Amino acid sequence: MRREISYGLRSLRRRPLWMFALWSVPEALPTALSGLAVARAVDDGFLAGRPLVGVAWLASVLVAACAGALGARQVFARLGDLVEPFRDDLVRSTVDGALDRAVRGRSDDGALARLTHQVEIVRDTYAGLLVLVRGFCVTSVGAIAGLASVSPLVLIWTLPPFALGLGLFLATLGLAARRQREYVRSDEDLSTVAGRVLGGARDLAAHGARDWALALAGRSVDAQARAERALARVAALRTLCFAVGGWLPLLALLAAGPWLAARGVTAGAILGGLTYVLIGLQPALGSLVQGLGGSGLRFVVTLGRLLDTAAPPPRPSPASGRPRGGAVSARGLTFAYGPHAEPVLRDLDLDLPAGSHLAVVGPSGIGKSTFASLCAGLLTPGAGTVTVDGSPEPAPDLRVLIPQEAYVFTGTVAENLSYHSADASRARLDRAAEAVGAAGLIARLGGLDAPIRPAGLSAGERQLIALTRAYLSPAPLAILDEATCHLDPAAEERAEKAFAERPGTLIVIAHRISSAERAGTVLVLDGTGAVFGDRATMPERSPMFRELLGHWDAQIQPAS
Known part of the structure; x- marks a missing residue:
């Protein structure tokens, strides 16, 4: 009592x-x-x-x-x-x-x-x-x-x-x-x-x-x-x-x-x-x-x-007291959508040091978003573990995920941007919007105090708001699950470069060749296994990556 x-x-x-x-x-x-x-x-x-x-x-x-x-x-x-x-x-x-x-x-x-x-x-x-x-x-x-x-x-x-x-x-x-x-x-x-x-x-x-x-x-x-x-x-x-x-x-x-x-x-x-x-x-x-x-x-x-039944108080992660840089480690990571389904991921081992920039590529439906959800803690592995800075807990102060369908809620622009960082100053909000490329959108909406009506925003505008919100998050691991798919290539490049320069680790589910080109490391999922390594050596090591490069190149060739 x-x-x-x-x-x-x-x-x-x-x-x-x-x-x-x-x-x-x-x-x-x-x-x-x-x-x-x-x-x-x-x-x-x-x-x-x-x-x-x-x-x-x-x-x-x-x-x-x-x-x-x-x-x-x-x-x-x-x-x-x-x-x-x-x-x-x-x-x-x-x-x-x-x-x-x-x-x-x-x-x-x-x-x-x-x-x-x-x-x-x-x-x-x-x-x-x-x-x-x-x-x-x-x-x-x-x-x-x-x-x-x-x-x-x-x-x-x-x-x-x-x-x-x-x-x-x-x-x-x-x-x-x-x-x-x-x-x-x-x-x-x-x-x-x-x-x-x-x-x-x-x-x-x-x-x-x-x-x-x-x-x-x-x-x-x-x-x-x-x-x-x-x-x-x-x-x-x-x-x-x-x-x-x-x-x-x-x-x-x-x-x-x-x-x-x-x-x-x-x-x-x-x-x-x-x-x-x-x-x-x-x-x-x-x-x-x-x-x-x-x-x-x-x-x-x-x-x-x-x-x-309320949420438990935050528990210190095993990494407390050590620098939090968003290091990701997967050991024997296996996941299937049902007890009798074929695993989407099987026995995946991966070490991603803090500050890394990883692009995840593969055909549609191969498990890229599943991998992103496992890293974000939204899905529980069927076997194996995935940790961030040594912690298996899906703590929001360690990971932030921006999905393809960005969520924007009714409220002011500032309330949407500061959802993960309530103490952020207006100057910090402005700097984040400028870095991600949302400053022009915010100006058109009427500034930080302008009300947002989600139905009145396009899919790309909602993604810019969500990207700026995630950019302000204190989480050292940022996961972009095709979070820029509704932006043009120039806007996508600006947003991804901002996240790459942000302290911490960046995982990008790539849907354009440019996202893979900008990454330092690449994870290729082909349905039978996974290949992980440097971007420069990946065309030689992965036939699937070579095939995807050819497919992407064909898409951007000018019409004759």
């Missing part, structure tokens, strides 16, 4: 929280004034034979209530400033967790339910808890301040039992959260077992396994019943806590009435103290017990399930 509470507290934004708290002050006025007004109305008004004075004191509570209503209106107007950023953080965490599992090749059937249902439950309960806790603090602080102003002796008799009840209730919250989790788990287990038993009812009856099935389901039923009884016992403890904190102060004050009167405490002061207990402390504690015992537990349990 500490983890969930800490997460909720960390999500509170400082400025909206202060405004939220400041506008709560007027709302405390009616509670703070109520008992004092009753005491003065009785002592200085009605008992003194001045009814108008008594009425005036009671009317002051009405005026304070109007001020409190204004404060409450402002509080709810600012509630969204606290709740919506919390929801946005939770959505990002949930999506990141689902993407992290997808990258690692693990299915996540519950991601959509978490995103559309559980996140909204947490958002709603979070808002309710903020209102609840704020209301308790406002009411109880106002009542305690009022009790002190009426009579310190009255405060002495009412505050200790109230604090005792509150402390006992807070002490039960950890136990209540555990019992709630056990109940949820038992309910899910019962649903699973019952579904299996009912789904196989005919087979169980045919094989005489009726008693075994009943015993299996019965264990789950008994476990859920135990969990529900344990939850009910916790609810009974909450009722006891409320009785101590809500009713014991009232009984203590009534029992101490003669003692207080003997020490000069007036009837109005005693009546004012009772007012603070009845309309201040008791309702505040009752709302807190009921709210935290219900929506508070739902918040903790549901948020806990979301945090359990």
Whole structure:
């Protein structure tokens, strides 16, 4: 439960929280004034034979209530400033967790339910808890301040039992959260077992396994019943806590009435103290017990399930502490699209030093994009390993992939460019755009602050935006999977040269001879094997490379 509470507290934004708290002050006025007004109305008004004075004191509570209503209106107007950023953080965490599992090749059937249902439950309960806790603090602080102003002796008799009840209730919250989790788990287990038993009812009856099935389901039923009884016992403890904190102060004050009167405490002061207990402390504690015992537990349990599936914190790679240059190493790399399919790559060994420039060539459908996805960590090898700077983890700070179909999202130009480098200055964005060749496009769009409508961009324009975004990434390995196929040869050359001069390693899936000509090393995939080596020696070593060179040369020969 500490983890969930800490997460909720960390999500509170400082400025909206202060405004939220400041506008709560007027709302405390009616509670703070109520008992004092009753005491003065009785002592200085009605008992003194001045009814108008008594009425005036009671009317002051009405005026304070109007001020409190204004404060409450402002509080709810600012509630969204606290709740919506919390929801946005939770959505990002949930999506990141689902993407992290997808990258690692693990299915996540519950991601959509978490995103559309559980996140909204947490958002709603979070808002309710903020209102609840704020209301308790406002009411109880106002009542305690009022009790002190009426009579310190009255405060002495009412505050200790109230604090005792509150402390006992807070002490039960950890136990209540555990019992709630056990109940949820038992309910899910019962649903699973019952579904299996009912789904196989005919087979169980045919094989005489009726008693075994009943015993299996019965264990789950008994476990859920135990969990529900344990939850009910916790609810009974909450009722006891409320009785101590809500009713014991009232009984203590009534029992101490003669003692207080003997020490000069007036009837109005005693009546004012009772007012603070009845309309201040008791309702505040009752709302807190009921709210935290219900929506508070739902918040903790549901948020806990979301945090359990969130993306794990970045783990240091085996290369931590060493220079990160994007060195790629493949050992026995094998991959097939299915258990009975012919491998696209088989037993590939490759060492690409940091700072290398590799072009991957081969006929269409031969496995070039598969190799790129394996290097990027988007696919899991069937056998063998591929590492970047010694790390097999698909960490986004090590690798960046630009596919053929570039993705551009709705937002400003700067937001698209700085997606991988949130702290990039505007000058750095401009330099990156100039290097890649996107400066003219950005100027036509209206500058870095111009909004982007993805549907209004051509395929080549989207590639320029995506290339600039990747160029700014801190990842030392950049993989261009035909990421310049929609650019003209001059624009392609400029972009590839910019990435080649960028610190780190560059892998280019070549679709023109010029990409292979610019690379220092070449990997040729021909469907039966792979040939890796210097660009200069590759025509002699690879018949497939010679064939591709002839095909490319024929494409660029002028028509006769």
